[in-house]
Amino acid sequence: MGWLFNVVYLGALVVAMPYFAWSTLVRGRRRGGFLQKFFGLVAVREGDEPCVWLHAVSVGEVNLLATVIGAIRRENSAVEIYITTTTHSGYELARARYDDCLVSYAPLDFSWAVKTALRRIRPQTLILAELEIWPNLITIANRSDVNIAVINGRLSEKSYQGYRRVRSILRPVLRKIDCIAVQDWTYGERFIALGAPTKRVISTGSLKFDGAETNRRNSKTLRLRRLAQIPNDAIVFLAGSTQAGEEEAALDAFQTAAERHPLLRLILVPRHPERFDEVAEMLDERGVNWSRRSSLEHSVVDPTANVLLVDTVGELGAWWGVADIAFVGGSFGRRGGQNMIEPAAYGAAVSFGPNTKNFRDIVQLLLDADAAVMVADEAGLVEFVSRSLDDPQWREALGQNAQRVVAAQLGAVQRTMEALRPFLPEPAAVARRMAA
Numbered sequence: 001m002g003w004l005f006n007v008v009y010l011g012a013l014v015v016a017m018p019y020f021a022w023s024t025l026v027r028g029r030r031r032g033g034f035l036q037k038f039f040g041l042v043a044v045r046e047g048d049e050p051c052v053w054l055h056a057v058s059v060g061e062v063n064l065l066a067t068v069i070g071a072i073r074r075e076n077s078a079v080e081i082y083i084t085t086t087t088h089s090g091y092e093l094a095r096a097r098y099d100d101c102l103v104s105y106a107p108l109d110f111s112w113a114v115k116t117a118l119r120r121i122r123p124q125t126l127i128l129a130e131l132e133i134w135p136n137l138i139t140i141a142n143r144s145d146v147n148i149a150v151i152n153g154r155l156s157e158k159s160y161q162g163y164r165r166v167r168s169i170l171r172p173v174l175r176k177i178d179c180i181a182v183q184d185w186t187y188g189e190r191f192i193a194l195g196a197p198t199k200r201v202i203s204t205g206s207l208k209f210d211g212a213e214t215n216r217r218n219s220k221t222l223r224l225r226r227l228a229q230i231p232n233d234a235i236v237f238l239a240g241s242t243q244a245g246e247e248e249a250a251l252d253a254f255q256t257a258a259e260r261h262p263l264l265r266l267i268l269v270p271r272h273p274e275r276f277d278e279v280a281e282m283l284d285e286r287g288v289n290w291s292r293r294s295s296l297e298h299s300v301v302d303p304t305a306n307v308l309l310v311d312t313v314g315e316l317g318a319w320w321g322v323a324d325i326a327f328v329g330g331s332f333g334r335r336g337g338q339n340m341i342e343p344a345a346y347g348a349a350v351s352f353g354p355n356t357k358n359f360r361d362i363v364q365l366l367l368d369a370d371a372a373v374m375v376a377d378e379a380g381l382v383e384f385v386s387r388s389l390d391d392p393q394w395r396e397a398l399g400q401n402a403q404r405v406v407a408a409q410l411g412a413v414q415r416t417m418e419a420l421r422p423f424l425p426e427p428a429a430v431a432r433r434m435a436a
Contacts, residue, residue, distance in 0.1 A: 005109065005111070005135050005136050006110050006111055006136075032088050032091065032105065033088075033091065033104070033105025036104050036105035036106070036107060036117075037105050037106070037107060037108045037113070038107075038108060038110070038113060039107075039112070039113055039116060040107040040112065040113035040114060040115065040116030040117035040118075040120070041116065041120075042084065042104035042105070042106075042107065042116075042117045042120050042121060043102055043103075043104045043120070044120045045080065045082060045102055045120065045121050045122060047080070049078055049079065049080045050076070050078070050079050050080065050124045050425035051079065051080045051081075051082055051121065051122060051123045051124060051125075051425075052072060052079055052080070052081055052082070052123060052124065052125045052127060052424065052425070053082045053083075053084065053121050053123035053125065053126045053127065053146075054068070054069070054081065054082070054083050054084075054127045054129065055083075055084045055085070055106050055126070055127070055128050055129065055132055056083070056084075056085050056090065056094075056129040056130075057085065057086045057087065057090060057129070057130075057132065058085065058086060058087040058089060058090040059087070059089050059090050059093050059313065059314070060338070060339060061085075061090070061129040061130055062083070062085055062090045062093050062094045062097070063093070063097075063211065063314075063317065064129055064130075064152060064207050064208060064211060065083065065098075065129065066097070066098075066211055067207060067210050067211045067413045068127070068151060068207065068413065068416065068417075069081055069098065069101070071413055071414075071416075071417045072417075072420075072424065075417070075421075075424070075427060076424065076425055076426075076427050079424070079425055080102070081098070081100075081101040081102070082101065082102045082103075082104075082121050082123065083098055083101050083102070083103045083104075084103075084104050084105065084106035084107075084117075085103070085105065085106060086105070086106050089272070089273055089313050091103065091104075091105055092313055092314075093313055093314040096314060097314060107137075109134040109135065109136045109137055110136065111136045111140065114134075114136050114137050114140045114141075115140055118140060118141060118144055118146070123141075123146055124146065124147065124424075124425045125146065125147040125148075125149065125420075125423055125424055125425065126141050126146050126147070126148045126149070127149050127150075127151055127420070128148070128149070128150045128151070129150075129151055129152055130150075130151075130152050130153060130154055131150075131153065131154055131155060131159065132150070133150075133163075133170070133173065133174070135169070135170075135173045138173050138176050138177060139173065139176060142176040147178050147423035147424075148176065148177045148178050148179075148423075149177065149178055149179040149180070149181065149419075149420055149423055150177060150179070150180045150181060150182075151181045151204075151207065151416055151420070152181065152182075152183055152204075152206060152207045152208070152412075152416070153180050153181060153182035153183065153187055153188075153191065154182065154183050154187050155182075155187045155190040155191060155194075156336075156357060156358065156360075157357075158357070160190040160193075160194070163194055164193075164194065167194055167195060170194055170195060171194065171195025172195070174191065174194060174195045174196040174197075175195060175196070175197060177196065177200065178200065178422075178423050179200055179202070179419050179420060179422075179423055180196055180200055180201045180202070181202050181203075181204045181415075181416050181419045181420070182201060182202070182203055182204070183203070183204070183205060183206045183361065183412075184203055184205070184206075184361055185203045186361070188201045188202075188203050202415075202419045204412050204415035204416045204419060205409060205411060205412035205415060206341075206361075206362065206409065206412055207412045207413060207416060208339055208341045208362075209341055209345075209406055209409040209410055209412060210410055210411070210412045210413040211413075212317075212341045212342050212344075212345035212406055213317065213318075213321065213342070213345060213346070214345045214346065214347075214403065214406065214407075215321075216321045216322075216346055216347075218318070218321060220315075220317075220318035220321075221318045221319070221321030221322060223318075224315065224318055224319060224321075224322065225321075225322050227296045227297065228267075228293075228296060228301065228308055228322075229301045229303065230265060230322060231263070233263055234263050234264070234265045235261065235263055235264050235265070235324045235325070235389065236264075236265045236266075236267060236322050236323050236324050236325070237250070237253070237254055237257075237264060237265065237266050237267070237323070237324070237325040237326075237327075237385055238266075238267040238268075238269065238319060238320065238322070238323035238325070238326055238327070238343070238348075239266070239267070239268055239269070239326075239327040239329060240267075240269040240316050240319065240320065240326070240327070240328060240329060240338070240343070241269065241270075241271040241316065241328060241329040241330055241338035241339070242268060242269065242270050242271060242327075242329030242330070243270075243271055243329055243330050243332070243333050243335055244275070244278075244333070245332060245333065246327075246329045246330075246331075246332050246333075246353075247268050247270065247279050247282060248282060248378075249332065249378040249381050250266065250268060250327055250381065251266065251268075251282075251283075251286060251288065251307070252378060252381075252382055253327075253378075253381045253382040253384070253385040253386075254266040254307070254385070256382050256385070256386065257382075257385050257386050257389050258306070260389070260390075261389045264306070264389065265306050265307075265308070266306065266307045266308070267307075267308045267310060267319060267322070267323070268307070268308070268309050268310065269310040269315075269316050269319060270309075270310075270311075270329075271329060271330060271338065273311075273313055276309070276311040279309055280292070280309060280311070283307065283309065288307050289302070289304055289305045289306060289307065290305055290306075290307035290308065290309060291305040291307075291308055291309070292308075292309050292311050293308060293309065293310040293311055293312050293315075294311050294312055316342070317342050320342045320343045320346050320348065321346050323343055323346065323348045324348060324349065324388075324395065324399075325348060325349050325351075325384075325385055325388045325389075325395065326340075326343035326348040326349065326350045326351065327351050327352065327375075327381060327384075327385075328340040328343065328350065328351070328352040329352075330355075330358075331352040331353030331354065331355050331356050332353040332354075332355065332377070332378070333355065334355060335355065335358075336355055336356065336357040336358035336359075337352060337353075337355060337356030337357065337358050337359045337363070338358075338359075339359065340352055340356075340359060340362060340363070340366065340372065341362060341406060343402075344366060344371060344372065344402035344403070344405060344406055345402070345403065345406040346399075346403075347399035347400060347402060347403045348399055348402070349373075349388045349394075349395040349396075349398040349399050350366065350371070350372040350373070350398065350399075350402055351372065351373045351374070351375050351381065351384045352372065352374060352375070353374070353375060353376075353377075353381075354374060354375075354376055354377075356374070365405050365409070366402060366405055369401050369402075369404065369405050370397075370398070370401050371398060371401035371402040371404070371405045372398065372402060373398070
C-alpha cells in the first residue's frame with residue numbers, strides 16, 4: 001500500500017508546484033528543509049537514551065507542545081525529546097523555544113523519507129499533535145515497534161466528510177495508533193466512525209487551555225511592555241494572528257476610536273511573517289505614525305508612535321498580556337479563525353469574526369458565557385472597539401467572564417498524560433539504560 005501513497009503524493013506534488021513557486025517568488029513565503037522533507041535526512045540522534053518524537057505542523061501546534069514536554073520530563077527526566085515541524089515559521093519557533101531538544105523538519109509521507117527519518121531518530125514513542133494522520137509514517141512506525149499517539153486530536157466536520165470518502169483505506173491506519181486523545185467527544189466519535197477502535201479514543205479536553213498564561217505580570221509580557229514603552233494608563237487594542245484585510249479593519253476601528261480616546265494604542269501581529277512588509281506598506285500608505293517591534297531594541301522608541309507592528313515570530317502569547325481589547329484574526333476570511341484562548345485567559349475583551357470553524361467548540365463556550373463577542377464584519381469591529389472604550393464596565397465584565405471560562409477548562413495536560421503513560425518510556429527503564 002505504501003507505493004500507492006507514494007504515487008498519490010508525487011502526483012499531488014506535481015499539481016501543487018505552480019502554487020509553491022508562486023507563494024515563494026511572489027508572496028515571499030519561506031520554505032526550508034528540502035533534504036529532511038523529501039529524503040528524511042533529519043538531524044541524527046546520538047546516544048541510546050529513550051526518545052519521544054513529537055510532531056507539530058506549525059506555530060500553533062509547536063506552542064501547544066510546551067505543557068506536554070514539561071509533563072513528560074517531570075516523569076522521565078532522562079528521556080530525549082525530538083521535535084519535527086512542517087513550516088518554516090514552526091521550525092524557527094521550535095528551535096528558539098525548545099533549545100534543549102533536537103529539532104528538524106518532518107519528513108513528507110513518502111515511504112523512503114519516513115524510513116530514513118525513523119532510522120535517524122530511533123524513537124520509542126511517536127506523538128502527533130491535533131490532526132496528523134499520515135499513512136506511511138504511522139504504518140512504518142508501527143512496523144518498527146514504535147508506540148503511536150495523537151494528542152489534542154480534532155477532526156472538523158469538513159475533514160471528517162473528506163476522510164469518509166477514503167474510510168476503507170484510512171481504517172487500517174487508524175487501528176495502528178495506540179492512543180487517540182481528542183479535545184472532545186464530538187471529535188472522538190468522528191475518529192471512531194472512521195475506524196479507530198473505541199477503547200483507544202479518550203476525551204481529554206483542549207491542551208490549549210492548560211498552556212494559556214493568565215498572569216499579565218509574567219516576565220515576558222512585562223519585558224515587552226517596557227520595551228514598547230506602553231504607559232500604564234494606555235488602553236491597548238491588539239489584533240493578532242491577522243490575515244490579509246484584517247489589519248486594515250483593525251486600523252479603521254483604532255482610528256475611529258482614537259479621536260475620542262487619545263490614550264488608545266494599536267498593536268498588529270500578522271499571522272504569517274511573509275506579510276510583515278505588506279502590512280508595513282499599508283501603514284505607510286495610511287499615514288500612520290507607527291514603529292516596528294524588531295527595531296525596539298536597537299533604536300530610540302518614538303513616544304508619539306501609537307501603532308506597533310509586531311514583525312517577529314513566537315511572541316504573540318506574551319503580547320496578548322498587554323491587550324485590554326482583542327481581535328483574533330483569521331476569522332473574517334476563509335481561514336477558520338485562530339486561537340482565542342490566550343487573550344481570554346488574560347481577561348481581555350475578546351472579539352473575532354464570523355468564520356471560526358477551527359475553534360467552534362471554544363467559541364461556543366465563550367459566547368454562551370458572555371465572554372466574547374462575534375463581530376459580523378469590519379463595521380462590527382469598529383462598533384465593538386468603540387463600545388469597549390465607551391463602557392469600561394462592560395469591557396471588564398467580558399474579560400472576567402473569559403477568565404472564568406478558561407479556569408473551568410483546565411486539566412487537559414493531566415488527562416493527556418494519563419492516556420499517554422502506558423506508551424511512554426518507563427522511568428525505571430530509563431534509569432537502567434542510563435546506568436548501563
